[in-house]
Amino acid sequence: MTTVTSPLAGRAIGLANVPDPVFSGAMVGPGTAIDPVREPTEAVAPVDGLVVSMHPHAFVVMDENGHGVLTHLGIDTVQLNGEGFELLVAKGDQVRRGQPVIKWNPAAVEAAGKSPISPVVALEASTEALGGLAESGEIALGDALFTWS
Incomplete structure (x- = not known):
């Protein structure tokens, strides 16, 4: 079983509240979303593993169980x-849970007219495979968001 921890501090809001139908409809996969604190911050790795996809606004870390976890920083x-x-790491790098991956500023994203709400998604997972889903309340960096079996 994999425990996926929060790559950001903020408030858990669940995927249904993401202002994008692809995420809110769980078309990418199940998970949750974080409404991040509005200050310059670092998004950190939610699991130990290999960075298999790296973009300025999103990254995927695959753990030893073959579970790919997408962190998408903001919408659009x-x-x-x-x-x-x-970018603080590159595709192909091994990362540890809690290791900074991308520096960004959610307030600047919002000022640019985009939502800073950040989905954290279990790629190619079934909803039934996730447990303990955090969908409300304050979330500290590194708090458990869900387990994946």
């Missing part, structure tokens, strides 16, 4: 073309 942030995001 791909349209910012990387502006305001600083």
